[in-house]
Amino acid sequence: MNKNKQSNLLGGILTLIILILLIFLSNVKLDKLSFLESAISSVVTPIQRVFTDLKNKIQGNSAYFTDMENLQLENEQLKNRNSQLETELRELESIKSDNVILQEYMNLTQKYADYNTIPAYVINKDVSNYSSDLIINVGKNDGVEVNMTVIADKGLVGHIISVTEHTAKVQVIVDPASTVSCNISTTEESIICKGTLETNKQILRASYIPTEAELIQGDNVYTSGLGGIYRKGILIGTIEEIITTSNSTDRYAKIKPAIDFSAVDTVLVINN
Numbered sequence: 001m002n003k004n005k006q007s008n009l010l011g012g013i014l015t016l017i018i019l020i021l022l023i024f025l026s027n028v029k030l031d032k033l034s035f036l037e038s039a040i041s042s043v044v045t046p047i048q049r050v051f052t053d054l055k056n057k058i059q060g061n062s063a064y065f066t067d068m069e070n071l072q073l074e075n076e077q078l079k080n081r082n083s084q085l086e087t088e089l090r091e092l093e094s095i096k097s098d099n100v101i102l103q104e105y106m107n108l109t110q111k112y113a114d115y116n117t118i119p120a121y122v123i124n125k126d127v128s129n130y131s132s133d134l135i136i137n138v139g140k141n142d143g144v145e146v147n148m149t150v151i152a153d154k155g156l157v158g159h160i161i162s163v164t165e166h167t168a169k170v171q172v173i174v175d176p177a178s179t180v181s182c183n184i185s186t187t188e189e190s191i192i193c194k195g196t197l198e199t200n201k202q203i204l205r206a207s208y209i210p211t212e213a214e215l216i217q218g219d220n221v222y223t224s225g226l227g228g229i230y231r232k233g234i235l236i237g238t239i240e241e242i243i244t245t246s247n248s249t250d251r252y253a254k255i256k257p258a259i260d261f262s263a264v265d266t267v268l269v270i271n272n
Helices: 002-027 030-111
Strands: 117-127 132-136 149-152 155-163 168-172 179-184 190-195 204-207 220-223 235-243 252-257 266-270
Touching: 132 155, 132 266, 179 204, 179 235, 204 235
Parallel strands: 155 235
Antiparallel strands: 117 132, 117 266, 132 168, 149 155, 149 266, 155 168, 179 190, 179 220, 190 204, 204 252, 220 235, 235 252
């Protein structure tokens, strides 16, 4: 009996609380509720903004690192491509150089078609006031022998003074030890052209000039064919200066070679 009274009392209290809440809610004005929502929003919104900014920053950093990885990959690809292009450029330059040499060979062989020649290129140079030698890339195995004549596009280079299996040494005509029997275009009489020791100059000295020979500055000088080494008619150079002395038999001329020996690269060896 007491239990039933307690249950009825609890039920009544709950009913009363519900009624009071209903009355309270029915009397609350909407503008006050909106104020409450605003108050809650003013507290919650900054927190939401903080978390949103944090989220965006994390996402932004992730994108940044992703971009960096992409840039590094692209940079590596560009480096590889640049290296490849440099290799291709070197190969192209090598092919171009080979084509130039082949063109020079062709021009030489056409110009000296009357000669039986061996093409070669210079692999070392020693052109100074005291000696003037070239090393070429052909030797005994190519049929090269001592005393063979060496020519280039514009004229006489020199002659072979020693050979190995695969190389040969050329004494050029401006070497102080070199002597060439020559003709001047205005006379058929022979003169002698020798190398000199003039500093920083590639000059030949023409001596033993006949007294009746008329020398003209700019005249061409050719090999005479005498002496057993050089064939006749190969251009040596031009008369640059005529030196007259008190004794007409001692006059001489300075000859400028047709070849720039410091720059010559492609030559032909005349096979005797």
